[in-house]
Amino acid sequence: MSTTTTTRTADPIDPAPAAATPPVWHGSSVLLQIRVLTGRSLRALVTDPGVVLFGLLQPVVILVVLTQVFSKMGQPPHFPAGVTYLDFVLPAVLIDNAVQSAVQSGVGLVDDLKNGIVARLRSLPIVPSSLLIARSLANLVRSAVQAVILLALAIGVLGYSPRGGATELAASVGLTLFISWSLGWAFIAAGAWLRRAEPMQNLAVIAILPLMFASSAYIPVADLPAWLAAVAKVNPLTYAIDATRALALGIPGVDAAVPALLFGGAIAVVGATFAVLGFRRPM
Amino acid sequence: MTGLAAPPPDSRATTGEIMIEAQDVSKVFGSVRALDSVNISVPRGTVLALLGHNGAGKTTLVGVLTAALPLTSGRAAVAGFDVARQPQEIRRRIGLTGQFASVDGQLSGRDNLLLIARLLGAGRRAAQARADELLELFALGEVATRRARTYSGGLRRRLDLAASLVGRPEVIFLDEPTTGLDPSSRLNLWEIVENLVADGTTVLLTTQYLDEADRLADSIAVLSAGSVIASGTAAELKAKVGQRTVTVTLDGQDDPAAAVEALRRASMEPVTGLDNGAIIIPIGASKEIAAVIRALDRVGIEAAELSFGEPSLDDVYLTLAEQPSLLAPLSERPSA
Structure with missing residues (x-):
């Protein structure tokens, strides 16, 4: 006679041990993880409005200073006809804001790595990439909030009125946010590999300032000195700025959106890949 | 005898089921052999203290056992699950309190606990109930809504330990849990650990403090340069040395x-x-x-x-950890 007996090996590394008691909760879906973690990243925006104000500092300074300085000067020869400097520079300021916000998503990841929360999350049964995706989404929200504040400031205080119309302005902002999101992945990847705040800040200064100034952001490319124009022509930000500007102003040049979207997509794919690889390395 | 001041009569410490097991675990970082054929085994409801200097390999071993670091060779299992093959099963069942408080300084104490409960799969209400329960248990009620970065070292540690208990883990890893704490916070933390063990939780504790190992541990493994150079109960170790x-x-x-x-x-x-x-x-x-x-x-x-x-554990520690070459006869593990 034989009763069915499941042989329990003495090996403690038995993959399905009877010993294991079920945990209290059964884990969360990836979507829930992303939602909860995005909420966590965004909470800083609510509890610490200084974060948003600080992020707005550079775009606002550029917006106010440049429009005040350049509106009193003669317009450069290749300036689009009938366009004020405010009209011209606002899309670039929004892009600048997008880029700043992207940098902050990398800085935020470095902060997370430093303050111990990543160590905690690693000990939980969650998908590690959900933290990266949450960072990226929080960046997008932050970028959008800041863009709205900047637009409100430009319209309310500086008297900006979008010449291209509301829908075109929305499309322009949408493209800006896409650029912010994709660049955010580049900086999240940098944060995942560098893991320290100082090199992140250095990278931000080294990468962002030249990219913004060697572009069509503040002066038409044709009016830049020849060598700078050469750099600006291969600078992907030039395409992004040209496209968002053409949309906002209702002038030709919207086709620059194609290289801008391609560039953004490529950066996002490469950035996300490297972010996951870098983040996977042990602490 | 050993660490527990008063083992409760209904302690489940006697079931003997092995909850943490390392078999010939080695971990190599580049040219550094951080762990060298480490064997440990911790029965359910007991406390193992890993005693060793900085750099002895304690944190690396905790990393391997919590599935945070891949091991180079050997096998390890926690709660019956293989660290290499079933890391998520392990993460569901363990709590980890690292050397540096792993809490989000931006969030309040309560929100830290809620975050973890939600990530573990608790519904909103269950998460709140568990957070409040832990806040009370750890006497964190008064600071529950303050941001964790404003907490003192002792409060952060308590929050950190509370955070690792959210999912009612069966196995807890405490990596130097009282380093940098004032004496009363230490005592407080020891009592919490003793209560957990009384409830059947299995604990692996790393420490540089001999009195901590002496008070809490059922058995002690002395780690030096990545190897377990001696193990046994506090009394056994003292009897061998000093x-x-x-x-x-x-x-x-x-x-x-x-x-x-x-x-x-x-x-x-x-x-x-x-x-x-x-x-x-x-x-x-x-x-x-x-x-x-x-x-x-x-x-x-x-x-x-x-x-x-009796010789103190200091004698044990100093003799063993400083002169591992003298220890050949001590390196065999006594039967658990």
């Missing part, structure tokens, strides 16, 4: 010199010169206490006070 002593204090009228002379004649090596005039005599086995008394009796001296001293 010196037992008998301390004799004389009445005022007795002559210490005569006592020392009598003890020397009995082939002992008494030490004097302490402020209170006590004489310390190193002995081998405890029955030699009788020899001390007889030697004194022979010259008509009666000890006013007599005490027996």
Whole structure:
């Protein structure tokens, strides 16, 4: 006679041990993880409005200073006809804001790595990439909030009125946010590999300032000195700025959106890949 | 005996089921062998203390066992699950309190606990209930809504430990849990750990503090340069190393010199010169206490006070960790 007996090996590394008691909760879906973690990243925006104000500092300074300085000067020869400097520079300021916000998503990841929360999350049964995706989404929200504040400031205080119309302005902002999101992945990847705040800040200064100034952001490319124009022509930000500007102003040049979207997509794919690889390395 | 002040009668410590097991675990970082064929085994409801210097490999071993670091060779299992093959199953069942408080300084204490409960799969209401329960248990109620970065070191540690208990883990890893804590916070944390163990939780604790291992641990593994150089209960380790002593204090009228002379004649090596005039005599086995008394009796001296001293874990630690080469006979693990 034989009763069915499941042989329990003495090996403690038995993959399905009877010993294991079920945990209290059964884990969360990836979507829930992303939602909860995005909420966590965004909470800083609510509890610490200084974060948003600080992020707005550079775009606002550029917006106010440049429009005040350049509106009193003669317009450069290749300036689009009938366009004020405010009209011209606002899309670039929004892009600048997008880029700043992207940098902050990398800085935020470095902060997370430093303050111990990543160590905690690693000990939980969650998908590690959900933290990266949450960072990226929080960046997008932050970028959008800041863009709205900047637009409100430009319209309310500086008297900006979008010449291209509301829908075109929305499309322009949408493209800006896409650029912010994709660049955010580049900086999240940098944060995942560098893991320290100082090199992140250095990278931000080294990468962002030249990219913004060697572009069509503040002066038409044709009016830049020849060598700078050469750099600006291969600078992907030039395409992004040209496209968002053409949309906002209702002038030709919207086709620059194609290289801008391609560039953004490529950066996002490469950035996300490297972010996951870098983040996977042990602490 | 061992760490637990008062093991409760219904302690489940006796079931003997192995909850943490490492078999020949090695971990190599580049050219550094951080762990070298480490074997440990911790039965359910007991505490193993990993004792060692900085750099001995304690944190690396915790990393391997919590599935945070891949091991180079060997096998390890926690709660019956293989660390390499079933890391998520392990993460569902463990709590980890690292050397540096792993909490989000931006969030309040309560929000930290809520975040973890939600990530573990608790519904909103269940998460709130569990967070409040832990806040109360850890006496964090008053600071629950304050951001964790404003907490003192002791509060952060308590929050950190609370955070690792959200999912009611069966196995807890405490990596130097009391480093940098003031004495009362330490005591507080020890009591919490003792309560958890009484409830059947299995604990692996790393520490540099011998009194901590002595108080909390059922068994101790001494780690040095990535190897377990000795293991056993605190009492076993002390018995193997260090010196037992008998301390004799004389009445005022007795002559210490005569006592020392009598003890020397009995082939002992008494030490004097302490402020209170006590004489310390190193002995081998405890029955030699009788020899001390007889030697004194022979010259008509009666000890006013007599005490027996076990070697401290400090002796164990210093002897073993500093001179691992002397330890060949100690490196076999005693049967658990």
